[in-house]
Amino acid sequence: xxxxxxxxxxxxxxxxxxxxxxxxxxxxxxxxxxxxxxxxxxxxxxxxxxxxxxxxxxxxxxxxxxxxxxxxxxxxxxxxxxxxxxxxxxxxxxxxxxxxxxxxxxxxxxx
Amino acid sequence: xxxxxxxxxxxxxxxxxxxxxxxxxxxxxxxxxxxxxxxxxxxxxxxxxxxxxxxxxxxxxxxxxxxxxxxxxxxxxxxxxxxxxxxxxxxxxxxxxxxxxxxxxxxxxxx
DNA sequence: CATACATTCAACCAAACGGTTGAATATATT
DNA sequence: AATATATTCAACCGTTTGGTTGAATGTATG
Numbered sequence: 001x002x003x004x005x006x007x008x009x010x011x012x013x014x015x016x017x018x019x020x021x022x023x024x025x026x027x028x029x030x031x032x033x034x035x036x037x038x039x040x041x042x043x044x045x046x047x048x049x050x051x052x053x054x055x056x057x058x059x060x061x062x063x064x065x066x067x068x069x070x071x072x073x074x075x076x077x078x079x080x081x082x083x084x085x086x087x088x089x090x091x092x093x094x095x096x097x098x099x100x101x102x103x104x105x106x107x108x109x110x111x
Numbered sequence: 112x113x114x115x116x117x118x119x120x121x122x123x124x125x126x127x128x129x130x131x132x133x134x135x136x137x138x139x140x141x142x143x144x145x146x147x148x149x150x151x152x153x154x155x156x157x158x159x160x161x162x163x164x165x166x167x168x169x170x171x172x173x174x175x176x177x178x179x180x181x182x183x184x185x186x187x188x189x190x191x192x193x194x195x196x197x198x199x200x201x202x203x204x205x206x207x208x209x210x211x212x213x214x215x216x217x218x219x220x221x222x
Numbered sequence: 223c224a225t226a227c228a229t230t231c232a233a234c235c236a237a238a239c240g241g242t243t244g245a246a247t248a249t250a251t252t
Numbered sequence: 253a254a255t256a257t258a259t260t261c262a263a264c265c266g267t268t269t270g271g272t273t274g275a276a277t278g279t280a281t282g
Contacts, residue, residue: 007126008126008127008128011122011123011125011126012122012123012126014122015118015119015122015123015126016119016270017119018270023203024203027202027203027204032228032229033228033229033230034227034228034229042270042271042272043271043272043273044228044229044230045229045230045231045271045272045273046270046271046272048229048230049269049270049271050270053269066228066278066279066280067227067228067229067277067278067279067280068227068228068229068279069228069229069230073203075200075203075204078196078199078200078203079200081196082193082196082197082200085189085192085193085196086193088189089186089189089190089193091138092134092135092138092184092186092189093138093186127240129240143258143259144258144259144260145257145258145259153240153241153242154241154242154243155258155259155260156241156242156243156259156260156261157240157241157242159259159260160239160240160241161240164239177248177249177250177258178247178248178249178250178257178258178259179249179257179258179259180258180259180260
């Protein structure tokens with residue numbers, strides 16, 4: 001089952017504010033690693049690692065040109081995650097536990 | 112900003128297949144810790160810890176009755192996550208990088 | 223060629239994670 | 253009172269994570 005692992009990677013990548021900020025930056029266009037790293041109060045290396053996580057999750061694509069690497073945002077994993085959440089929410093619904101269910105039925109009967 | 116941290120917790124909790132399976136189980140109704148743990152090939156303690164993560168993320172509510180703890184699924188965090196993803200996707204869109212944008216414009220010009 | 227620049231690799235570190243086992247606590251049952 | 257059951261607490265362990273610093277690599281530029 002390759003789908004869940006992909007989902008794992010996507011959600012893990014998104015669960016970090018630094019990585020979300022990186023994606024946001026990239027969502028408005030390509031940028032080089034150093035450019036992406038600049039606003040963050042951490043070393044270039046740290047950001048480089050975050051980018052690697054995003055790449056593993058296929059949320060970021062890398063295009064090498066000479067010594068510079070251009071990073072771009074890929075929307076597919078987020079699309080897939082949105083799809084999973086929508087389906088799951090549909091399945092799980094706002095499922096009521098037994099007691100609430102009972103109360104709701106009683107309430108309906110009174111009308 | 113309390114919203115991102117909540118989102119962090121939600122996404123982290125959802126990024127694990129065991130925890131997703133626990134939620135799925137609970138989505139069809141309340142269950143005790145031992146019941147929830149049974150299907151998993153791991154110790155009760157391990158599952159107990161997973162439940163704690165889900166509780167911190169408010170995806171699971173606990174109702175104590177004597178020595179047993181009844182767990183139930185709460186949909187709010189998933190709703191919030193879905194909302195965030197939808198908004199974000201809207202904002203970020205399927206943003207095209209510069210090259211693709213160019214090609215697309217050329218393509219449009221040809222017609 | 224020498225030097226600056228963009229990026230990663232490698233080693234290290236502390237903290238968190240996901241699991242284990244064993245003991246503790248609290249509640250039921252006999 | 254003794255025992256069984258439901259659950260957590262505590263300590264431990266190996267791996268991963270998120271960060272650091274310093275060196276290496278590859279590519280431009282003077």
